[in-house]
Every structure is written in C-alpha cells, then in structure tokens.
Amino acid sequence: MTHLNTGGTEVGATAPALSEPRTAASAPYASEPRVVAARAEMVARLEEAGDLHPGPVRDALLALPRETLMPHAYVRRSAPDEPPRWELLDWSRSDHREELLVLLHSGDGVSIQHEGEPILGRVPDVRSGGAMTAMSSSMGMTANLLQRLDLRRGQRVLDIGTGAGVTAAVACFICGHGGVVTLDIDRHVSEAARARLMALGYQPAVVTGDGLAGWPGPTPYDRIFVSFAVPRIPPALVAQLAPGGRALMTLGTSSPSWPGLAVITRTPTGVVEAGLVAVEFGHRGGAGFDRLFLSAAFRNRITSSEGGRTRRSRLEPPTDTDRGMWLALDHLRPGLVRDFSAEDLTIGAPRCGSWVRARRVGYRRWEVTTIGPRDMWAEIHDVAARWRAAGSPHTYRLEIGDDGVQRVASRCGALSWALTDASHTGTGATGELDPLLEKGDSHAC
Template identity: 90%
Template structure:
C-alpha cells in the first residue's frame, strides 16, 4: 500500500486554478487553441444532451486539460468479434496527437491501463489480448453524477476509484484540494494519478487500498463518489459519511444491462437513509465483480436460429423507458443480459443458454421466439405486472437493518428484493462488458 501523497497535506490555495501549469506557460499556439476548442465542444455537447448545466462542475470540466491527466490512452484496432488488439497512443508523439485529441474529447470512456500494467514510463505501441483495467468514464455520466453530488467549497470528498483522476481534479477545483481524498486499489493507477494531478497544481491525498473499505483515516466525508459498480452498499462507506453528507454509487447485479444509482444520505441527526434510482447508464464493476456478457457466438446463434418455441403474443413488452421495471427484473430474475445492438427485443441468459427474441408483427401483436430452460418472456411479464401493481416506481427505498441486511422496496412495499453478493460467487462467467460506458401478482398500492 502506498502512503499519502506528500503534497496532500501542504498548505495551499483553497481551489487551484486548474488549467495553470506549475511554471509560466508560453503564449498559446495553434495546437493549444485546437485543444481548447475540442474541450469547449465536448462540454457544449454535454450541455445539449442535458447532462451538464451551468455551474461549478461545468466550469471545472471546461478548465480541465484532459491531455495532462491522460497523456496516453488506448484505442482498439480489432473488430468487436475478433481477439482484442490495442494500440497505446501518446500525446508527445506528433503522429498520435490528432487521434488522441479526438479520443480524449469524444465524450466516450477512455481506456488508460491494459492488464494491470505500470502506467508511468510506458512505451507506446500495440498490445494483444487481455482487457482494459482502468479508464475514465463517459463524460455525460461523469458530469451528471458530479452535479448530483452538489459539490461545494470546503467539503471533504472521498473519490473511490481514482482512474484517470478526472473526479479528483474536479473535486479539487470546486472544494479545494486539501479536503479531497482519491482512492484506488491499483498502486500503478494511484502513482500515475498523483503525478498528473500534481502537474495540474492539484494536491489531493492520493492513496492505494480497497475502495470497499474507504479511507477512515481522513474521514468523515461530506461527499463520497464511487466510480465502479457494487452489488450492495459497502457498510464502511456509510460509516464514513458525515452528518449532512451524500454518497453516490452504481448498484448492480452480474448483468451490465439495467443499473441502479444508489443515493445515500446521512441526516444531521446521524440517521442514514438511501434510495435506489433506475438509470440508463452506470459504472462498470470493480475488482472481483464478475459480469455476464453475450459473446459473439451466443448472439450469432440467436440470429441464425431456426425452430425452437415460437408463439404469438398480445402482451406488450415494457418500454425501454420503464427502467424501474427492468431494474426489478434484473434482481428478481437475475442472469439476464439485453442485446441493445439487436433490432428486436433480444435478451439472453448466458449461464444456461436461454434466450428470447420478440418481434412486433402488428398492433399489439408480437412474434416471440425462445430457447432454453428459462421462459424469459414469462419472467418479463411476471415482473411487469408486479411493477405496475406497485405503482410503476422509478425510485425505490433502500433499507439497511441493524443486522446489515439490505432490502430494496417500492414506496408502498408491494415490490421488494434483498441485495446479495451474487457477483462474487466465482461462477467464472466473465468477459468484456457492454460499453457504457459500458442498462406472480402482488397487492396493489
């Protein structure tokens, strides 16, 4: 485990001027203007999409030189269905700069580490196989969550899952770096983030450790931000939340298709309350969080399949916007993954090989083809009926009892489930995740 960044406790300005380097900068040249224009366009796109609004988060993102935090990043040179082949681009190489400029300001996630490698001092070039083990999340999701945090000057902030350091930099800009702690399980990620944040003039405490345990040494915290998905709320993080504080984290199952956003708050009296909001996008799973995926071979079998059980149905499947229903389905009938690239509604259960494909063939008429031991179509409508009877909730209560049991419940109590550590059961069913990114009857209320 590494120690605190020596600069993390030094006296300094409350909020650093983020874009200013540590030495006097030369007058901007054409390249500097191009970078500033790309950053402005990225922020404008987030505003147009409704993910970003005027305020301190927008100001910080507009000022943040992403090329300083991510001077190297990976692009995939192989097709999605081919063995992965990655190329590491480097900002210092003129031939790479144009492509890297576009990548860093595309708004998409940016991969910065391959197979747990050291990040500082890497040689650019091609890597084959393996997977990306650290990244910067998509701009839209990052902006939206940071705004939900309601960061303010003087707050103490715990950023769990440092990645490229974007969240730590924004929190330092808004709150003042002396109150910011950023924590990552990988020392290579921590070392790189520390070096690059210092190059920006930011001095948060950069530490290495298990994010599920938080960092109590410098707590409690007014804001806690977790940048990876968890199967339930880590009790240590709740314990480190200060009165009046707020914590945000993606809560999900082994499926990447239907995430939820856990919002935890502690009242001034000390009582912790939480809710689970169905959202379209969420963070990817952290270390040890096995996630299901639909392989190319599985998807091809569904596309080419002839035979199986085909029936006509007048049951309308829930709309994509009914995220509260899909979130409930994910927990009540776990193991399902949606193929969002398919034209038809296509959902598979990779552990047992079951799948369903539903094609609209007329007004309230669907042709449903299914295969395998699970009747996924029936599972969908079972949960849809229970969800509608519960008032079609989009947000659920998240209750944690004295024994640590965590239960998700609709406001009226008609629809509920208990959170379990299903992602850590050692199923061995792992692989690339969806890009983010890379979403019986009960008594009526």
C-alpha cells in the same frame, strides 16, 4: 475502477486549496486554440444532451486539460468479434496527437491501463489480448453524477476508484484540494494520478487501498463518490459519511444491462436515508464482480433463431424507459443480459443458454422466439405485472439495517428484494462468457 481486499498506503499529501488548474509549464498545449475548442465542444455536447448544466462542474470541465491527466490512452485496432488488439497513443508524439485529442474529448470512456501494467514511463506500442483494467468513464455519466453529488467549497470528499483522476480534479477545482482524498486499488493508477494531478497544481491525498473499506483520512466525509459497481452498500462507507453528507454509487448485479444509482444521505441529526434510482448508465463492476456477457457466437445463434420456438403474443413488453421494471427484473430474475445492439428486444441468459427475441409484427401483435429452460417472456411479464401493481416506481427505498441486512422496496412495499454480498449469476448449466465486454452488449461504462 477495481476493488480487492488489500492494505492501504498513502502516496500523496494534502496542500493549501487551489481553485484553478495550472496550465502554463505543466500543460503546454492546454491553451492552444484547437485544444481549448475541443474542450468547449465537448462541454457544449454534454449541455445539448442534458447531462451538464451551468455551474461549478461545467466550469471545472471547461478549465480541465484532459490531455494532462490522460497523456496516454488506448484505442482498439481490432474488430469487436476479433481477438482484441490495442494501440497506446502518446500525446507527446505529433503523429498521435490529433487522434488522441478527438478521443479525449469525444465524451466516450477512455482506456488508460492494460492488464494492470505500470502507467508511468510506458512506451507506446500495440498490446494483444487481455483486458483494460483502468479507464476514465464516459463524460455524460460522470458530469451527471458530479452534479448530483452537489460539490461545494470546503467539503471533505472521498473519491473511490481514481482512474484517470478526472473526478478528483473536479473535486479539487470546486472544493479545494485540502479535503479531497482519492483512492484506488492499483498503486500504478495511484502513482500516475498523483503525478498528473500535481502537474495541474493539485495535491489531494492520493492513496492506494481497498475502496470498500473507505479511508480513515479527514473523516467523516461530506461527499463520497464510488466509480465502480457494488452488489450492496459497503457499511464502512456509510460509517464514514458525515451528517448532512451524500454518497453516490452504482448498485448492480452480474448483468451490465440495468444498473441502479444508490443515493445515500445522512441527515443533520445522523439518520441514514437511502434510495435506489433506476438509471440508463452505470459504472462497471470492479475485480471480483462476476459479470455476464453475450458472446458473438451466442448472439449469432439468436439472430439465426437456431433451435428456437416461435409463437405470437398480444402481450406488450415494457418500454426501454420503464427502467424501474427492468431494474426489478435484474434482481428478481437474475442472470439476464440485454443485447442493446439488436433491432428487436433481445435478451439472453448466458449461464444456461436461454434467450428470447420479441419482434413487433402488427398492432399489439408480437412474434416471440425463445429457447432454453427459462421462459424469459413469462418472467418479464410476471415482474412487469408486480411492478405496475406497486405503482410503476422509478425510485425505490434502500433500507440499510444496523444488522447488515439491506433491502430494496417500493414505497408501498409491494415489490422488494434483498441485497447480498455476491453478485447474482443466475441458474442453469454453464454458459458462455466473453473475456471482454463488447461494444453494444451493455449500457454499463
């Protein structure tokens, strides 16, 4: 979800714990065989992909009527390179229900708000232009993170970035909602989530405010979950973490291509320990996070090699699974965006117009085409050499100093960088920025 600096208001209250969602009058379709089957099939796919394992998170997802939390959702009716046109599907309409059933249980992210609009009481219609401003993240990433969070009965949980309320519902199912707080910057999102969680029989504290400041409710919290990317760890959230507690959040730059997962714990004696794990998928940045994109025109120039310089190289580029290297590249050589839809290794720097494309043409032979002031092929191999010299780390130490300084470092300290408040934008002349993240440009959700 998004985040801005605003005052906070509470729109919900706590109530006695309730472990099972109510599904009779409030969710009349939840027990229909096709709805139950859709949930079971989604869970089975998550298990097959390795994103979900037997345990309380699996039990929660099997029991959760997603159509109650997301009775309205948007589908894009325009092609990726066309101006966006969105249609709002409504579960109460029989002609929408089948498509919405598939969408909600596909495992993909689900868009629920357009341009900050009120969510309750909307009329299904087509929206043109603009952007989606609230969503439910992809279920594979969500399930994996919720399992890493290790939710347990009776814990106090702060869920930041309420979205559709899926994380809050799972926390209520597992922990009991008496200690669950879910916070969002948008009051429309908070109001809708509160109403829909109540329809399931859950009454966590649903509040509106700045997620970076946390919430002074039943602190300290045993678990803190942030569902938008941050450029550095918010000190307020560290301060609100209980001894024995754990916090998870995506840490990234302006590039959506190579996220890191920050795992912060506080020992029983009160010592804060943290690590940064290179991951394939991460949450998108919220409002104010300067995100970079590769426009359709930019990608077309790369495809046509317009103005590019081509040479042969025997240097082998790092593999996609060398995520620790790509994470380091993102921070040490900022401003790069990977086109994951391209057949060949393709990376652009939209701020200055530089790009590189590397194509295998034989054993240890690569055809490398570049353009622009940045030699990204050299940048990649420079960071890769430093990464290998540091032991090819996949996980880094995350140092959070009392003086506000935050640094990421390999265990031996040979590879490190500082975190700043501003997301990186790279250097060079002004480049092209897409108003929307286009499918295939990113591994962010």
